[in-house]
Amino acid sequence: MPNILISNDDGIFAPGLKQLATSMLALGKVWVVAPKDNQSASGHRKTMHRPLRANPIYNVFPPDIVAYAVDGAPSDCVAITLMGLIDEPMDIVVSGINSGPNLGQDVTYSGTVSVALEAAIFGLPAVAFSLSSRMIDADYGPSDSWLRQITAQTLQNGLPHHTILNVNIPPLPARELRGIQITRQGRRDYRDILDERIDPFGKPYYWIAGTEPGGDVEAEGTDIWAVNQGYVSVTPIHLDLTRHEFLSALQAWEW
Amino acid sequence: MPNILISNDDGIFAPGLKQLATSMLALGKVWVVAPKDNQSASGHRKTMHRPLRANPIYNVFPPDIVAYAVDGAPSDCVAITLMGLIDEPMDIVVSGINSGPNLGQDVTYSGTVSVALEAAIFGLPAVAFSLSSRMIDADYGPSDSWLRQITAQTLQNGLPHHTILNVNIPPLPARELRGIQITRQGRRDYRDILDERIDPFGKPYYWIAGTEPGGDVEAEGTDIWAVNQGYVSVTPIHLDLTRHEFLSALQAWEW
Numbered sequence: 001m002p003n004i005l006i007s008n009d010d011g012i013f014a015p016g017l018k019q020l021a022t023s024m025l026a027l028g029k030v031w032v033v034a035p036k037d038n039q040s041a042s043g044h045r046k047t048m049h050r051p052l053r054a055n056p057i058y059n060v061f062p063p064d065i066v067a068y069a070v071d072g073a074p075s076d077c078v079a080i081t082l083m084g085l086i087d088e089p090m091d092i093v094v095s096g097i098n099s100g101p102n103l104g105q106d107v108t109y110s111g112t113v114s115v116a117l118e119a120a121i122f123g124l125p126a127v128a129f130s131l132s133s134r135m136i137d138a139d140y141g142p143s144d145s146w147l148r149q150i151t152a153q154t155l156q157n158g159l160p161h162h163t164i165l166n167v168n169i170p171p172l173p174a175r176e177l178r179g180i181q182i183t184r185q186g187r188r189d190y191r192d193i194l195d196e197r198i199d200p201f202g203k204p205y206y207w208i209a210g211t212e213p214g215g216d217v218e219a220e221g222t223d224i225w226a227v228n229q230g231y232v233s234v235t236p237i238h239l240d241l242t243r244h245e246f247l248s249a250l251q252a253w254e255w
Numbered sequence: 256m257p258n259i260l261i262s263n264d265d266g267i268f269a270p271g272l273k274q275l276a277t278s279m280l281a282l283g284k285v286w287v288v289a290p291k292d293n294q295s296a297s298g299h300r301k302t303m304h305r306p307l308r309a310n311p312i313y314n315v316f317p318p319d320i321v322a323y324a325v326d327g328a329p330s331d332c333v334a335i336t337l338m339g340l341i342d343e344p345m346d347i348v349v350s351g352i353n354s355g356p357n358l359g360q361d362v363t364y365s366g367t368v369s370v371a372l373e374a375a376i377f378g379l380p381a382v383a384f385s386l387s388s389r390m391i392d393a394d395y396g397p398s399d400s401w402l403r404q405i406t407a408q409t410l411q412n413g414l415p416h417h418t419i420l421n422v423n424i425p426p427l428p429a430r431e432l433r434g435i436q437i438t439r440q441g442r443r444d445y446r447d448i449l450d451e452r453i454d455p456f457g458k459p460y461y462w463i464a465g466t467e468p469g470g471d472v473e474a475e476g477t478d479i480w481a482v483n484q485g486y487v488s489v490t491p492i493h494l495d496l497t498r499h500e501f502l503s504a505l506q507a508w509e510w
Binding site (some may be wrong): 020023038040041042043044045046047049051052073075076079080083084085088100105107108109113119121122130149153157160162163165179180182184185187188190191193194197203204205206208209220234235236237238239240241242244246247251253254255 | 295296299300301307308309317330331335340369372376400411412434440442447449451452458460461464470486489493494496498501505508510
């Protein structure tokens with residue numbers, strides 16, 4: 001029975017986390033170590049300027065699951081668990097189910113993805129799951145069989161060094177999900193705006209606001225296209241950010 | 256005269272930021288928008304759960320430089336500036352000089368690099384500069400000519416879409432710096448440990464601690480190798496994390 005570590009970025013009480021933990025009970029022994037509150041768009045972080053707390057959580061998950069809430073970033077949850085908070089060797093780390101998609105360059109901001117990246121740094125296979133709906137109480141049920149299939153396949157096949165799977169599931173009823181597409185990262189088109197307001201004392205403050213981002217929905221083979229078409233998108237991503245195909249052109253600059 | 260936006264992750268009062276801003280005065284008009292305090296290992300973030308403040312800062316930088324301190328992440332500083340905090344079109348974003356290297360998979364945690372990645376999302380060329388020394392009051396003077404040369408070249412040649420330069424400078428006297436090497440991202444070997452302590456009330460808390468990370472110093476052509484050899488390392492990195500060479504093997508799993 002594999003040991004499965006679960007975390008997320010929506011926090012320990014998020015419905016998507018409970019769905020993922022419950023689904024994983026079919027595959028192995030499950031531990032949950034998740035942020036004590038919402039850490040969306042938190043990025044890949046390492047908290048070193050202050051100590052972290054890890055409090056046991058009762059009554060939230062099925063009784064076979066040991067759970068902790070941590071006052072740090074999603075990646076901190078993975079790091080402290082694998083460095084010894086839990087005295088068991090983990091076989092895989094799964095993250096989510098995130099409330100909202102992680103498509104295109106969203107992955108560079110995503111706390112959900114950072115969980116998986118941190119696991120990869122520790123040498124473990126990892127999968128990040130997101131449901132492409134912003135409703136925190138969306139129906140996570142149709143995801144169940146896909147969570148289990150993709151995690152089981154990852155346990156069986158393993159992943160290359162420093163590589164994880166980024167999975168995005170369309171918010172559709174089970175019968176409308178069209179199957180899996182292996183995809184590449186697409187390009188997001190952000191529509192953020194700066195909302196300047198004046199406080200009661202006459203001084204400005206700023207909200208980063210805006211509407212749901214778009215992207216290259218027409219670009220076949222991208223994660224954004226696949227989810228838009230009703231497919232479960234599976235994108236292999238890795239920790240090597242080098243733009244290899246630009247190396248020779250850069251070498252030719254007048255250094 | 257190009258408009259140059261500067262930020263960092265060590266905060267508005269870091270000596271490396273002042274060196275970078277001062278060096279950039281030779282190339283154009285300079286704005287500084289930086290976190291009000293240290294945000295090391297902060298990752299690529301977008302602060303949307305609360306508003307941000309941007310306070311004008313006086314007396315820290317040369318008089319020609321307009322500067323703001325923001326109570327957010329490094330990437331927030333770039334986003335709010337480019338969305339309208341400063342009503343001028345920027346031509347380039349430069350970040351640093353970070354106190355400490357950003358080598359190998361450090362780039363996924365790095366606030367310094369996240370400044371440049373955020374600029375790339377906004378379609379601007381960007382360069383992240385780090386001095387490979389952990390001394391906050393290290394000698395940033397020898398970096399000056401390299402900061403100017405690399406930024407001038409980037410302004411002149413431009414960069415491919417969604418691509419930035421990650422520059423690491425060895426902490427050596429000017430005459431010992433051996434020149435520029437164009438490099439690929441190397442592999443870090445982290446040596447973190449979990450330091451568990453018991454508080455005065457009998458409850459545990461945890462520090463993520465450890466010693467300076469190692470890496471593939473022997474792997475010629477990597478950023479880690481170059482800095483170890485006394486070269487200024489210039490690595491092109493981008494926002495596409497897809498592991499393209501694994502797509503076909505992943506397609507062949509039993510889906």
